[in-house]
Amino acid sequence: MTAPDPFAWQQPPLTPMTAEERIEADDWVEQDLLTRDLAVERLDAVVAQAEAELAYLEKTGAPADAIELVRRRIAAAAASRTFVEES
Secondary structure (H helix, E strand, O other), rough: OOOOOOOOHHOOOOOOOOOOOOOOOOOOHHHHOOOOHHHHHHHHHHHHHHHHHHHHHHHHOOOOOHHHHHHHHHHHOOEEEEEHHOO
């Protein structure tokens, strides 16, 4: 037999929020809207870095699979950027 938790009495019972307690919009919505510009900037930086890496790999004669991997990274970041801008 285990002893009951001596601090359990301090925790309030869990009850669902009432309609009056809920806010009209999720609190992350505004934050999401404010971070779109930052997301675009970061994706631009990823593309720029990957393009520089691609140029280096092509110049040094790197294996084709390594070059393809970087090209895929560029395409994925560009697609993500487009998605962020359009949504």
